[in-house]
Amino acid sequence: MANLFITGGAGFIGSALVRLVLDELPDCTVTNFDALTYAGNLDNLPGAEATGRYRFIHGDIADRQAVLAALEPNTDAIINVAAESHVDRSITSADAFLRTNVLGTQVLLDAARERRVGRFVQISTDEVMGSLSDDDTTFFTESSPFAPNSPYAASKAAAEHFVRAAHHTFGLDTVITRCGNNYGPRQFPEKLIPLLLANAMRDEPIPVYGDGRNVRDWIFVDDHCRAILSVLHKGRAGAVYNVGARNERRNIELVEAILTQLGKPLSLIRYVPDRLGHDRRYAIDPTKIEQELGWRPRETWQTGLAKTIQWYQQNPRLRNGK
Ligand SMILES: NC(=O)c1ccc[n+]([C@@H]2O[C@H](COP(=O)([O-])OP(=O)(O)OC[C@H]3O[C@@H](n4cnc5c(N)ncnc54)[C@H](O)[C@@H]3O)[C@@H](O)[C@H]2O)c1
Numbered sequence: 001m002a003n004l005f006i007t008g009g010a011g012f013i014g015s016a017l018v019r020l021v022l023d024e025l026p027d028c029t030v031t032n033f034d035a036l037t038y039a040g041n042l043d044n045l046p047g048a049e050a051t052g053r054y055r056f057i058h059g060d061i062a063d064r065q066a067v068l069a070a071l072e073p074n075t076d077a078i079i080n081v082a083a084e085s086h087v088d089r090s091i092t093s094a095d096a097f098l099r100t101n102v103l104g105t106q107v108l109l110d111a112a113r114e115r116r117v118g119r120f121v122q123i124s125t126d127e128v129m130g131s132l133s134d135d136d137t138t139f140f141t142e143s144s145p146f147a148p149n150s151p152y153a154a155s156k157a158a159a160e161h162f163v164r165a166a167h168h169t170f171g172l173d174t175v176i177t178r179c180g181n182n183y184g185p186r187q188f189p190e191k192l193i194p195l196l197l198a199n200a201m202r203d204e205p206i207p208v209y210g211d212g213r214n215v216r217d218w219i220f221v222d223d224h225c226r227a228i229l230s231v232l233h234k235g236r237a238g239a240v241y242n243v244g245a246r247n248e249r250r251n252i253e254l255v256e257a258i259l260t261q262l263g264k265p266l267s268l269i270r271y272v273p274d275r276l277g278h279d280r281r282y283a284i285d286p287t288k289i290e291q292e293l294g295w296r297p298r299e300t301w302q303t304g305l306a307k308t309i310q311w312y313q314q315n316p317r318l319r320n321g322k
Contacts, residue, residue, distance in 0.1 A: 002028045004232075005075045005117070007061050007108065008082030010034040012187040013123070015044035017081060017225040022051045025229075029053045033070050034082065035060045035100075039188045061104035067111045077119040077232055078112050080105060083156070086190055087127075090152035091276055101155035102162070109166040109174075120174045121232050122163045126217070126242065127153035128178065131279035134213065139285035140178075142240045149277050160240075167238045175235040177228055179243040180284050183304065184221030185311035192216075196255055197312040200264045210274030212252030215281040219245040220304030223297035230295040244284025245297040261309065 004021060008014035009032030021028050032048075034040045036058060048054040059066040061082050071078075082104065084090065084097045105122065112120045129140045130147030148154040160176055167174040187194045199206050227243040235241060252269075259266055289295045299307070 002076040003031070003072065003074055004028055005031045005033060005071055005078045007033045007078070007080050008040070009056075010036055010040035010042050010044055011081065011085070012039070012044075012184075013182055013221055013224060014081035015186060016184065016221045017079065017228060018045055018048060018054070020222060020225045020229070022048055022054060030055075031070065031072070031075075032056045033059050033061065033067070037084075039085065041186075044186045060100075061108055062099050064107050064111070067107055068114065071111050071115045071117070073115050075115060075117045077121060078108055078117050079121040079123065079228065079232065080108055081123045083123075084152070087150045087152045088190070088275065090150055090155070094151035094155065097151055097155040101152075102158045105159040106162050109162060109172065113166070113170055113172055118173060119232065119237075120163065120166070120172055121228060121235075122159065122174065122176045123228065124160050124176050124178045125153065125156050126178050126180045126244070126282050126284055127279065128157040128160060132281040132283055134215070134280050139283045140242060141285045142178075142242055142288055149279055164238075173237045175231050175237065176240045177231050177243050178240060178284075179224050179227070180217035180219055180245075180282055182221045182224050183218055184308050185315075187221075192251065192254070193258070193308065194312065196258055197262075197309065200259055200262050200268060201313070201316075203264070203268065205270040206255055206259070206268045207270055207272045208252060208255055209272060209278060212250065212255070212271065214251050214278060215248050215283065216251065216254075217244050217282050217284050218247045218249055218254075218301065219243065219297060220299040220307070223299055223304075226298070227289060227295050230289065230293045234293045236292075241289040241293070242284050242286055243289060244286040245299075246286065247301050248281075248283050249301075258305070258309070261305070
């Protein structure tokens with residue numbers, strides 16, 4: 001039996017992780033600790049309560065007392081999925097990003113030590129490594145230098161430094177995952193793919209930043225969650241694992257492919273002024289997690305996208321957020 005304390009379990013990736021654990025790991029219990037910000041929605045967890053192995057606690061990871069009160073001494077692992085996650089919001093104001101992503105991570109690390117939690121898994125992002133050049137054939141590896149370019153990425157990089165320091169200074173058993181762009185059901189419709197699907201289904205314009213040629217490395221959310229569980233169970237203490245599905249796409253090609261699949265005209269596309277400091281290309285080398293832990297993505301771009309589109313078509317209310 002493993003008792004998991006998952007933060008941010010009402011969000012896009014966190015809820016996929018909670019559902020996966022409850023579905024596939026019958027010996028695990030889950031405490032979902034989530035502040036229910038604009039991005040958190042308990043409707044993302046249908047049937048969780050009925051398993052008898054799940055409890056929800058409404059709380060803020062930056063609130064030390066609330067975290068200590070919620071964290072039971074028999075907790076085997078904390079998986080820190082909670083974050084402010086949208087780059088555009090961090091450009092408008094970084095305050096919440098500092099509080100949740102940096103202070104919140106440190107509070108959880110302190111609480112993990114105090115409660116003698118077995119393992120701490122930090123969900124990070126490839127964005128801590130900055131941007132690769134457009135015509136490049138290089139990839140992010142675990143030893144790529146830190147070069148965060150947005151306030152969001154800077155806050156996630158800072159969080160990683162505190163996780164590393166907790167391992168080095170106090171011997172806390174920590175592991176970090178750095179994943180690329182996730183797609184799948186239940187993503188808040190401010191992000192590219194759900195925004196595109198929601199607008200396209202209503203025949204509304206699709207905003208595309210700059211020249212649309214920015215490259216992102218896409219992974220189906222359940223594949224990311226399976227990678228998190230591999231790292232939880234088999235990752236080396238103190239290690240970092242890049243997570244990617246070798247699936248680089250230019251934004252404009254992705255938008256055109258999805259519009260075509262939906263039978264919608266490309267005339268819905270509207271180029272808008274580029275995001276400030278917009279990273280050009282992300283591309284992940286996942287060799288380490290593949291070779292060390294035997295993880296592989298299960299979905300192809302085609303199968304993952306089909307599942308995603310089908311879900312948004314069948315859930316018109318949820319695809320628009322709360
Ligand atoms: N979405 C991606 O493509 C992607 C890629 C790589 C890494 N990540 C990382 O994965 C994690 C989850 O991303 P997501 O897309 O699911 O985010 P999300 O915005 O969909 O969900 C975030 C969740 O965290 C909760 N939360 C926010 N602040 C909190 C706080 N102070 N205390 C407790 N809960 C709080 C929200 O209520 C929400 O449920 C983040 O750490 C993000 O950096 C995301």
